[in-house]
Amino acid sequence: MPEMPGTPEMEVELLAAALRRDSADLDLYANVLLASLADSLPPGAVRVTRRRSVADRVAGREGSVADLDVALGEQRLSLRMDRGRVTGAVCHEVRGIVLSRRPVGLDEWIDTLARSLAGVAASNARAREALERFLA
Numbered sequence: 112m113p114e115m116p117g118t119p120e121m122e123v124e125l126l127a128a129a130l131r132r133d134s135a136d137l138d139l140y141a142n143v144l145l146a147s148l149a150d151s152l153p154p155g156a157v158r159v160t161r162r163r164s165v166a167d168r169v170a171g172r173e174g175s176v177a178d179l180d181v182a183l184g185e186q187r188l189s190l191r192m193d194r195g196r197v198t199g200a201v202c203h204e205v206r207g208i209v210l211s212r213r214p215v216g217l218d219e220w221i222d223t224l225a226r227s228l229a230g231v232a233a234s235n236a237r238a239r240e241a242l243e244r245f246l247a
Contacts, residue, residue, distance in 0.1 A: 152231070156182050183227040188220060 163174030179190040187202040187209070199220035203211040215223065232239040 152181075152183070181224060183231055186227055188224050188227070190217075190220060
């Protein structure tokens, strides 16, 4: 299994680059995040809300991603997609109550997610293995 580089800053930069590689297509990006991270984080840590048109329902498709939330400890990172526009937010949440909410752009959202995931991976072997697979 490939080793992640030794310095935490290098790990964060590599992870952020990997997270950015599919960000041009937001629906694909949300699906990649969901598939890549859902099994490495605790159940319920990654949530997605989809918007289904009548055509999606008739064709049996899941629909396009409308919201993506990643909860890591007391931090919740949210992406909202609406008609091609993306809004990101970094929230400080304690026991389900949002104490602060800071709007961020997609690049800052990705950097914050990478730092948070690197922190989780440093203390959780299962998360670290999943991130190593994600970076491979």
